[in-house]
Structure formats: structure tokens, C-alpha cells
Amino acid sequence: xxxxxxxxxxxxxxxxxxxxxxxxxxxxxxxxxxxxxxxxxxxxxxxxxxxxxxxxxxxxxxxxxxxxxxxxxxxxxxxxxxxxxxxxxxxxxxxxxxxxxxxxxxxxxxxxxxxxxxxxxxxxxxxxxxxxxxxxxxxx
Numbered sequence: 001x002x003x004x005x006x007x008x009x010x011x012x013x014x015x016x017x018x019x020x021x022x023x024x025x026x027x028x029x030x031x032x033x034x035x036x037x038x039x040x041x042x043x044x045x046x047x048x049x050x051x052x053x054x055x056x057x058x059x060x061x062x063x064x065x066x067x068x069x070x071x072x073x074x075x076x077x078x079x080x081x082x083x084x085x086x087x088x089x090x091x092x093x094x095x096x097x098x099x100x101x102x103x104x105x106x107x108x109x110x111x112x113x114x115x116x117x118x119x120x121x122x123x124x125x126x127x128x129x130x131x132x133x134x135x136x137x138x139x140x
Contacts, residue, residue, distance in 0.1 A: 059109075060116035067120025068127075075128055090128070094121060 071090065078086035101117055104110040 056112040060112045060119065063113050063116025064120035064123065067117045068124040071121055071124035072127060075124070090125075 071093070074093070075086045075090050078089050082089075097117065101114045105114045
């Protein structure tokens with residue numbers, strides 16, 4: 001079986017073979033730099049500021065305590081009113097706040113708030129798990 005060769009139109013530059021690129025001569029001088037257009041200025045990057053660890057960790061600890069207390073209070077109130085439905089309610093709370101925390105994690109100040117909320121929820125869930133184990137064990 002014979003196949004016909006197809007040539008693409010030459011005005012696209014696809015039908016011709018390209019010549020091999022010549023290697024640059026290492027001994028040749030560099031080409032002169034192009035002048036900048038009028039009205040443009042070179043902008044230097046802003047100086048990198050040090051990370052405010054003391055302020056950030058303090059803010060994260062305060063937010064962690066607030067998030068933990070809020071989650072524990074809401075979960076205990078839901079447990080008293082609706083029984084075991086506090087577990088899906090707590091998961092929905094975490095899933096609802098998750099996207100906002102994910103978006104804030106790279107912003108300089110808000111990242112500390114994000115870390116605090118994540119740690120607070122983690123500690124609250126640990127406390128809730130421990131309270132469930134002891135409540136079930138004691139028959140409550």
C-alpha cells in the first residue's frame with residue numbers, strides 16, 4: 001500500500017526544512033543591551049521583612065483558644081439537645097470554614113489566624129473524642 005506525501009502550504013513556513021541553528025561563538029562579544037523605552041523605570045523588589053514570630057504565635061494561640069472554646073461549647077450544646085447529631089454538625093462546621101482558611105493561608109497576617117483555627121479545632125476534636133470515650137465507658 002502506498003501513501004501519498006502531503007506538503008503543507010509554504011506561507012505557513014511548515015513545508016520547508018529549517019536550517020540547523022548555529023552554535024554561538026564563545027569568543028564573540030555580547031550583543032549591546034537594548035535601551036529601555038522612555039517613561040519606564042526599573043522597579044526593585046521590596047525588601048523582605050522578617051517573620052513576626054512573637055506576634056504571630058501570640059495571635060495564633062489566642063485564636064486557637066477561642067476556636068477551641070467555641071467548638072466545644074457548640075458541640076456540647078448540640079449533644080445535649082440532639083444527641084449524636086453533634087458529630088455531623090461539627091463536621092459540617094469544619095467543612096464550611098475549610099475553604100476560607102485555605103484561601104487565607106498565604107496572606108501574611110491571616111496565616112496566623114488560620115493556624116490558630118486549625119490548632120483550636122484539632123484540640124477541640126481531641127477533647128470531644130476523649131469525652132465521648134469516657135461518657136460511653138461510664139454509661140452516660
